[in-house]
Amino acid sequence: MEDEIDFIIDSTKEAMANALTHLKKKFVNIRAGKATPSMVGGVMVDYYGSPTPLSQVANVNTPDGMTITIAPWEKGLIPEIEKGIHLANLGFNPMNNGESVIINVPPLTEERRRDLAKQAKHEAEESKIGVRNDRKNAMNEIKDLDISEDLQKNLEDDVQEMTNAHIKTIDELLTVKEKEIMTV
Structure with missing residues (x-):
């Protein structure tokens, strides 16, 4: 039983970390002025x-x-x-x-910068959706376990804390990228 719980938590952590990695890769492809x-x-x-x-x-x-x-x-x-x-x-x-x-590489116009900021926001939202889906999957797996209600509630709280932390990180990455895009 302990192994199943550890597996659910570890696989959820890994899935949420993958969402962040994917977002970082997407952000690299959104240019912010300088050619790379x-x-x-x-x-x-x-x-x-x-x-x-x-x-x-x-x-x-x-x-x-x-x-x-x-x-x-x-x-x-x-x-x-x-x-x-x-x-x-x-x-x-x-x-x-x-x-x-x-x-x-042409310099970015104000309109293009806004478009790129929207694109970055969209990518961040997609990552948040991925993290929330990972949370939902973990919650469903926890509900399927034959454990006490207290343990189930504690595990669900842990998963929610993980979700909140990853969404906060996504918001921070987005803020940095938007600043980078909008800086002339």
Whole structure:
């Protein structure tokens, strides 16, 4: 019985931590002004018929705060890289010079900053929903256990405390990201 309780608590902690990790990854892809290689981290390239992450077929660098350069290891991949960037729908217009793909990252307008802040808020809300679903699953599993009402209530309180802590962390991450986005 003790093992089942530990398993429920541990799996709930892990699931909630995964929601935070996922949110952090999503936030990395929401740009806040300066060009970074992670902006094209989610781009997939058709490499000999199989979708491959951009980082596995090219070097991605940022020579300055407004430019991303992508130097493919095979020059024949340049059109595929451009196509992958367009398909990723990042809002970038890639150019090539025959040797590499160059992306000029435009400065963010006030309207675009607000849109990115909304996107960050949406991602945070999705993570909160995930945490709440994890709480609901844990509560249901606890109810199914054959334990005393006092122990059940204590376990439910523990799960609720975990939920509150994770939602507070999500709110803090969102506040930091919104500040980063809105800072010119």
